[in-house]
Amino acid sequence: MQNVVANDEAFSENGKNRWFAKDRPEKMRQLMIDRGCKNDEIATAHRVLTDAFPLCNDRNLLAHGDWWHFDTTADEITVRADRDRNGEEQHRCFSAGTLTEIAERLDALELELWHVKRAIERRASDHDA
Numbered sequence: 275m276q277n278v279v280a281n282d283e284a285f286s287e288n289g290k291n292r293w294f295a296k297d298r299p300e301k302m303r304q305l306m307i308d309r310g311c312k313n314d315e316i317a318t319a320h321r322v323l324t325d326a327f328p329l330c331n332d333r334n335l336l337a338h339g340d341w342w343h344f345d346t347t348a349d350e351i352t353v354r355a356d357r358d359r360n361g362e363e364q365h366r367c368f369s370a371g372t373l374t375e376i377a378e379r380l381d382a383l384e385l386e387l388w389h390v391k392r393a394i395e396r397r398a399s400d401h402d403a
Contacts, residue, residue, distance in 0.1 A: 275319070276302070278391050279309050281398060295330055299323035315390045322383045322390075329383070332376050335366060 276286040279302070285291055293301045299320045306316045335353055342365060343352040349370040355362065368376075 275387060275391050276305065278394050278398075279305050279311060281309070295327055299327070311394060315393060318386060319390050322386045326380065326383050329376055329380050332368075333380065336368070336373075336376075 276291060277283050280291075302323055303316055303320045306319060311319075335355060338356045339353040340356065341351055342354040344350075345352070345367075350367045351373075352365050352367050354365050358364065
């Protein structure tokens with residue numbers, strides 16, 4: 275998305291453009307403003323990236339944490355964080371339903387961002403023609 279907005283295929287490869295997830299909504303919003311994106315695109319991207327942040331944290335815990343305990347009776351998995359994080363529990367339980375909800379919500383947010391990206395790409399190709 276950064277590369278499309280910046281109209282530069284290497285934009286996101288530059289170290290200064292690798293943003294922390296917590297900063298990503300605001301940095302993308304500013305990039306989109308600077309590049310003349312439409313207000314509805316900016317608002318959608320900002321909201322989606324903001325909504326995605328806690329889900330991405332869950333995803334990262336699931337991907338990088340230790341799958342500590344399976345409770346087949348409750349259909350839950352306990353995941354232990356790979357390192358201590360200030361203010362966060364070391365162990366978190368996820369039900370099968372919660373895992374499905376996380377995946378479905380991330381899919382829906384990805385689709386919203388794809389629509390914004392596609393609109394920007396179309397406008398850029400119309401401008402080039």
